[in-house]
Amino acid sequence: MTSLAATPHGRSLPRSYYVDEDVFAADLDAVWRRYWLFAGHTCELAAPGDFLVIEPADESLIVVRADDGRLRALHNTCRHRGSRICDEPAGKAKRFVCPYHQWTYALDGSLQACGGVDLELGIDRGELSLREAHVEEAAGLVFVSLAEDPPPFAGARGDLERMFDRQGLDRAKVAARRGYAVCANWKLVWANNRECWHCHVGHPEYIRANYDTARDNAQARAELDARVAALQDRGFAVDHPDVGLSAFPSPGRWWSVNRTATVPGFQTESVDGLPVAPPMGSHDGHDTGTLRARVLPGFWCHASADHAVTTRLLPVGPLETKVEVTWLVDARAGEGRDYDLDRLLPFWQQTSEQDWALCERNQRGILSSAYLPGPYSPSREANVIAFDDWYLVAMNGRGG
Amino acid sequence: MTSLAATPHGRSLPRSYYVDEDVFAADLDAVWRRYWLFAGHTCELAAPGDFLVIEPADESLIVVRADDGRLRALHNTCRHRGSRICDEPAGKAKRFVCPYHQWTYALDGSLQACGGVDLELGIDRGELSLREAHVEEAAGLVFVSLAEDPPPFAGARGDLERMFDRQGLDRAKVAARRGYAVCANWKLVWANNRECWHCHVGHPEYIRANYDTARDNAQARAELDARVAALQDRGFAVDHPDVGLSAFPSPGRWWSVNRTATVPGFQTESVDGLPVAPPMGSHDGHDTGTLRARVLPGFWCHASADHAVTTRLLPVGPLETKVEVTWLVDARAGEGRDYDLDRLLPFWQQTSEQDWALCERNQRGILSSAYLPGPYSPSREANVIAFDDWYLVAMNGRGG
């Protein structure tokens, strides 16, 4: 494999990191099979038996609420001869029956029936439970980890639960979902997410609502200070009161949550700034800024008072990343009555699709042998530098 | 390559055996380029010039009846610059003319014309015949082998000719054919064929007609004994008079043939048990049980009195197998007059397609890193254990 030492600091990574199969395989081991992967939402897994299937690379996991009310992440591979058990992307089950020879597993993955093979062979049935991955649930968001010993989740949980307290994601519902096969390495998708230099031209809708790309002059300063003060007066912790993006990640910090103000007139992240749905959770009005979270390597979210948008990345290969964007609204809101998809979706659908096109173009240029790691802007791409640093530390196995 | 030693006996094979390119390449060498591959039927190659093309992996063979009445298996690659000679999957030819520079080969593969290159270079024309593979014909079935020195065919020939004597496959005709690209390793397709545990739920049509999954109780025993006795009274050797599948394969035994009884009311393997065509060969009536044959690695067959169904496997890659299912009836039978495809096909078309879906699901589950070799049932999957054993012996080059 390409030596990790050959990465010049402050420049984009060498070509092999974005192109080679063996680096991708190493990424899977060092990152995707080690950290916490966003799987879905509590509201999709409300009652015992509710399940969804998540498929990072060749893996397949059934995330299901068991009878004890706790979530389980069960490998979707029968312990008999390895058949895929569940074909549906989501649903409701009383138990999981392998369609091949009807080996049957309880919602907690324990083997309930195997046609007596355990007796025939003198095997302890307990050894033939579905294999499990770790699963955590915080603030209405569900994460899994394929690691044997994943990094402690407590810090992320604390931040998510504290900051998303009023958002009520656990009492939300999925209003819409869009899936994408983005022809770009997952690291390019993250690098794209970690800077807003490209927003000036790339995201005309987004920059009208947000201070991410605003100049830090006296006028903007005064305007932003007023917006922040108003939020704080209403009891919202605004821990990113500045223009530009908050700093993320850093070695040891694979998650972050923060609230920031929107531009005056933008009560929510919609194209015209006007609300697109009733307030969620315990919000009693609109105009609560944007609440943002990121959890490496596969999750980010923007939440307004009236809706939230989560983005889930899953790696497919060195040149492909699966992306799912989900719009959430309050569970009591009715489509056509309280919200319309025509108004709810465009802001983030357009911004997302603009990003995927930029990422794919980035990937295509890097395929050329003429590509050389280029200089990041320390001011505008500090978070991209930070992401590469975090990634390289993870790849060297020195924690994350 | 994954060490063959790492295979726990009585469990399914490790993941690499079903997934890796290098194991697949080893499979081609140890199995597919060594044993006898089913190519087609005598009735498709009745007269001199009749040919069909068979394409295992990247190979392409023209199987043709030469002017001397004998079959030849000719590599479909011109000895000049390697052009594919014959594009059609089957047909009738007087000779084979390469479309590139019109090098011309007789039906026995000998070079007839090469524009005088032999004279120009002083090469003996005999050195430029089409390369040949071995070919054998028995009981109306045609097999080829890519091996220099294939295993002796005499044993298989003896069993096939003795048991298929009355079936008259050589005087049959192809009534229908269905081709499938099954996204599963060829060993999973065989494993699926070697047990009927999955039939209970997976093959509702099949199990109504057959004793493969019946319980061996007194009532079934009496019923089956009566059916077997009736067959024997009519002169049919029933060498598998029991419920369940006959044992196959074993080291050194890559073929088998046997007759067994059907369930009362099933005069033939049709959905309702009623005949679907006139008796074949020298049969003078229906209700002759099922005559079954298997030849590893690419053939199995079920024959009733009125029709026979052959299945041909060809490997494409570690994750794909090409399958062709062919329905044969007596050559004198007329479609629409003596038989209808609507009645002839469903029993085996449904059973086959049910199997391919199970195999593909099996493959998908094995792709997960969570897959572990699982325990076979010694009673219900003895033939799968036997197949794995046969395969591992073949892979170690200790004969087969």
Next chain:
Amino acid sequence: MTSLAATPHGRSLPRSYYVDEDVFAADLDAVWRRYWLFAGHTCELAAPGDFLVIEPADESLIVVRADDGRLRALHNTCRHRGSRICDEPAGKAKRFVCPYHQWTYALDGSLQACGGVDLELGIDRGELSLREAHVEEAAGLVFVSLAEDPPPFAGARGDLERMFDRQGLDRAKVAARRGYAVCANWKLVWANNRECWHCHVGHPEYIRANYDTARDNAQARAELDARVAALQDRGFAVDHPDVGLSAFPSPGRWWSVNRTATVPGFQTESVDGLPVAPPMGSHDGHDTGTLRARVLPGFWCHASADHAVTTRLLPVGPLETKVEVTWLVDARAGEGRDYDLDRLLPFWQQTSEQDWALCERNQRGILSSAYLPGPYSPSREANVIAFDDWYLVAMNGRGG
């Protein structure tokens, strides 16, 4: 990699040369990143800002006429983070602006704007120009080389400019273009082009117009001599006055140009031999024989008095070659008035497509493990032997 020593002289190359990924990678280095690749036509790049994009394998080059009137070949990969800059296959630009962060490059590739990253980092902006490849223009044809130090172009330029003097390709226009994805190794496409043995049957239209496959008997000799004399009387150097193909290539000779006579009645290479467009350049009439040129590894051309046809090859993978065929007529000719595509295209469109089918069949046959290098005809395939020799010398790095 397969030892180059294992190639028997006078026979087609071993299978690996036409099939293996690693030989293809070596081909890219030894041939495609070393020699001069045909890019397009001067008439497509007439004015400053006119550009076209050429994509050999994973590379992408913008060939553009800069403000100083000279052509540049710029790697289409931003020096910032590697994004593809230009998505269009051709067009007109004042400058090139990367769509990601608007880094801006002049037509000569020099960096004009990078949001001040140069100042921020203290980097000399001159170090961040787009990387360049070599480019040469001769007789209205444009060639690029990815080599650091490509072979001298002067010899090819001299021959092209001398022989194409009257053809006026620089004052031509593109009348039509057809693109093909040919499923064959690029060496098979060249081998096909270097002999006309296959023309007898493969190219019925082509052989009616040309002496390439004619027998060298007294009658043909007299006819051809008269045609050559007539051309010479009109001041055309006919440096190939014989039947059959002119000799090309040889070690050290990767280009050639020659004029030869057509069959009486064929004033141009059209299906019926009648003119299909007004005379090009400084030609004052038709019936000027055929002017042919080849530049390894990606170009050949046939020019009649009234039109020219160029063929551009680009490698995609061991089993795929991208081909573009372009028809040129005089820039002043008007479609529908002076020429019709229905009459202009068929001769070379049919001949080209016949060739691609032959090449693809050749490739398929070579995929078989039964393929063995076969004997070339020293008389009819001398140029194929010469091509293989040239290629093997290039692969050994002993010049070309």
